[in-house]
């Protein structure tokens with residue numbers, strides 16, 4: 001059986017391993033982190049299209065043990081006025097809406113499935129160097145260990161060393177100018193609205209929240225900030241971020257200030273990066289998947305779903321095309337345009353989140369958005385985002 005070395009145990013890595021196993025490949029996963037992080041990455045939106053991939057893997061029901069259907073997004077102005085509602089999934093089909101879930105649950109569901117399939121995962125294995133020979137490829141890890149396989153799949157996220165190996169001239173991720181800071185809260189008396197995510201165009205910054213059935217609030221804010229690296233972001237105490245956000249959102253409507261005053265547990269802060277166009281997704285025996293080649297801002301809630309789609313498509317190509325170079329080329333051909341379109345769309349949404357200091361611009365936005373959003377719950381223009389289906393039973397040549 002040919003063997004794939006999979007670098008990264010986030011979203012794409014375990015999904016690729018599971019699909020490859022179905023395609024007749026042996027797979028082994030190597031993850032830089034030393035252990036799972038129950039709080040890491042807070043929560044995320046798994047869109048209808050990503051759910052379809054999880055369904056093909058038989059994992060959707062397990063995901064829903066922690067995640068819940070959230071088919072609407074309600075927009076509010078900084079003065080508390082409702083501006084409109086947009087579907088978070090295909091328009092007019094709320095039962096096929098997207099799902100909000102703790103990120104670690106998504107990761108755990110995928111990992112559990114790889115364990116059940118007997119796919120090995122090594123923690124603390126940070127890829128440092130790749131070496132290709134005519135017969136195979138060797139991954140060298142920071143602790144001095146190494147592994148050899150027939151191909152190497154970089155599912156190593158936005159900072160991907162694999163992308164750099166494939167093309168030393170590959171673009172670096174571009175910082176969007178926004179942070180995503182978030183966490184959990186409980187606010188006495190706040191009514192559960194699990195079906196609806198609330199998005200507030202606050203007077204000085206964007207804020208999102210939803211209230212689960214049990215009263216837990218999932219919240220995030222997108223303050224504009226100069227770039228800070230991951231270690232610098234981690235070094236800032238949660239209470240400092242909360243104080244900063246309380247100042248930014250002090251004039252925003254109920255329950256935004258109350259959520260920030262009642263945050264529970266740790267606060268996570270992440271820079272938002274994008275990779276709008278990576279020309280080369282593969283070289284020789286090495287290919288990259290997910291954020292490594294098309295990192296997107298979280299505004300469209302699609303990054304994880306695109307990574308899942310990539311994983312299935314790549315495995316399909318490796319199943320149906322015997323030469324790995326052909327399979328990799330077909331995979332890039334099938335995926336690049338869609339991924340880049342979503343990154344572009346998500347970026348356009350992020351731009352609307354950037355706070356404006358001009359009162360006139362805010363007035364205009366608050367006056368015009370309701371007109372744009374009128375009837376949005378029935379507007380099918382974005383259905384292509386959610387209705388993308390990969391048919392495992394079809395040949396990669398026909399897909």
Ligand SMILES: Cc1cc2nc3c(=O)[nH]c(=O)nc-3n(C[C@H](O)[C@H](O)[C@H](O)COP(=O)(O)OP(=O)(O)OC[C@H]3O[C@@H](n4cnc5c(N)ncnc54)[C@H](O)[C@@H]3O)c2cc1C
Pocket residue numbers: 007008009010011012013030031032033043044045046047125126127128155156157158159160161180270271272289290291292295296297298300301302303304305306307
């Ligand atoms: C704040 C924030 C909110 C988001 N919200 C959403 C959302 O609501 N919906 C959505 O769909 N997407 C969201 N995203 C985007 C989403 O997280 C990514 O698109 C998705 O995780 C990509 O999956 P991936 O497997 O490609 O990368 P990742 O999930 O990042 O996994 C990469 C893995 O590789 C490992 N790794 C990195 N370097 C190495 C190395 N050298 N050696 C070995 N392992 C390595 C990492 O530790 C990590 O586990 C959000 C992103 C951020 C930052």
